[in-house]
Amino acid sequence: MRAEFDPTGTVAGLVEAVRRLHVDPTVHAALVFAADGNNLPTEAMHAAITASPLPLLGGIFPAVAYRSKSHERGTLVVGLDQLPDYGVVGNLSATNTAFERSISAFTDDWPDKPRDTTYLVVVDGLAARISDLIEALFFSLGLEQNFIGGGAGSLSFRQSPCIITPEGLHEDGALVARLAVRSAIGVSHGWHPISRAMTVTESEGNRVRTIDWQPAAELYAREVFAHGGQQIDADNFFSIAKSYPLGIARYGAEVVVRDPLMMNEAGEIVCVGEVPAGCPIRLLNGDVDTLLSAAGNARREAITTRPQEAIDTALMFDCISRVLFLGDELGRELYAVGAGTPIHGAFTLGEIANSGRDYLDFLNKSIVYAILD
Incomplete structure (x- = not known):
């Protein structure tokens, strides 16, 4: 997977990053991880997303990671070699939302499952019923495939549109996307x-x-x-x-x-x-040492399932409160989880993961390391 990064955090920068990916004939869609510090007007962001020549899927997060550095401003765009199947679950905080019915409303129309599948789930991290959604995903989709993702939103703790799909921006909802890629996942926290x-x-x-x-x-x-x-x-x-x-x-x-x-x-x-x-x-x-140890554990857990293969693309979902806790030591965590391989991803309001065999959970203060190929 090819990644482009716009450090300016502007609409024009996003458009240019997408353009650079679009000229590659092997790229047919893109994941977008935008930093909340971009502080872009919702209308302008919505217009750029819906006008994009590549279908865009992702979210706006407290911060993003590119080449093992944290950015409170900027936009990471990761090219995909095909458009994932995807859907949106709305009204994530409403007590009367029937999540399994909402999920089946789009998954029933999906074509047969690809041989290699990883589900990406991006939720509004400030919604009130995230764990209920995760439980419904388990019952609807099972644990045969891996799940990765996390909570989008702002450290202002005010809900705003933060979920990205080709139809624009969404608030109080969740993106569920089926990526036709194989993955190996490690999860740890250190508390x-x-x-x-x-x-x-x-x-x-x-x-x-x-x-x-x-x-x-x-x-x-x-x-x-x-x-x-x-x-x-x-x-x-x-x-x-x-x-x-x-x-x-x-x-x-x-x-x-x-x-x-x-x-x-x-x-x-x-x-x-x-x-x-x-x-x-x-x-x-916890302390710095226990959190750094957990980051290394997440990497080791992932690579034990494919130890002889080179790592082409890795994504990380790391809780923003770990960033705040670690402060100047964050670079050591990114090195521990990457072990010298550049890390891209998002700093999230909660993390979503399983390894195709363990619990599917909405986590906090954890780090998720996913090798994709």
């Missing part, structure tokens, strides 16, 4: 439990109301103070909470990490993705 076991006793979507029947924000603040001595409140919540995610226990597998975004006036914790009532949780913590 470890530091609290007692607790139970989510009340929640709604991505809002945790009570933990052990106590107001979630109050209990969370006490646990954070007990571990690190930091007083957390609504004003400094995200800057401290990025070091203290929630971990949802899973039988026989790594915990699923949930990223707390804010505490609201009702004393709830708002997370990236759902935290179901009744699930056991613990507070997690």
Whole structure:
């Protein structure tokens, strides 16, 4: 796969990157990973996407990666040798959206499955029912093929159109695309439990109301103070909470990490993705070394399925809160996951992955490394 990068983050830069790919007769569509820092008017972006000579699929993310560097401004465009089958699930936050029905509305019309298949899923990372969608994808599409992707959106935590399809920009929705490529995937996070076991006793979507029947924000603040001595409140919540995610226990597998975004006036914790009532949780913590080790683990997990083959194209979906946590050490993580091979991809609001044999999950604070060929 051939990649082009526009560092200007302008509409003209996107158009030019697409033009450079379009002159290649082997390129028939493209993935687009645009940085939210481009701050482009929705109307202008929508017009450029719909007028593109190549069908475009992707999203607008907090930041993007190109050649193992993070860019808060710029647009990565990755050429594909054929147009993927794709569809959009709308109303991702609505309680009455029947996801399996929405998925079958477009997958029923897809042609027979290619021999090599990888599903790309890009969701509005601030939607309230992402985990419900992921569960519906599992029931609709199974686990025979790999899934990769992540949450698009802005660190302003305000929803806006962030999903890209040939029809333009979409808000509060999800792109599901079937790529005719083989893939090998590794996933890891590097966060470890530091609290007692607790139970989510009340929640709604991505809002945790009570933990052990106590107001979630109050209990969370006490646990954070007990571990690190930091007083957390609504004003400094995200800057401290990025070091203290929630971990949802899973039988026989790594915990699923949930990223707390804010505490609201009702004393709830708002997370990236759902935290179901009744699930056991613990507070997690990590440091630079554990996160760097996890990045290397993700790469090793992927290459164990194809150790004798050269890596032609690799995509990474890395949680933006890892970027904020690592700060100046981010370059070391990108080197750890790439091992000298240039890394392209997106820094996301949550990650989506499985390896064709494990759980399909919506993850937080994790890194997904996918080798495509």
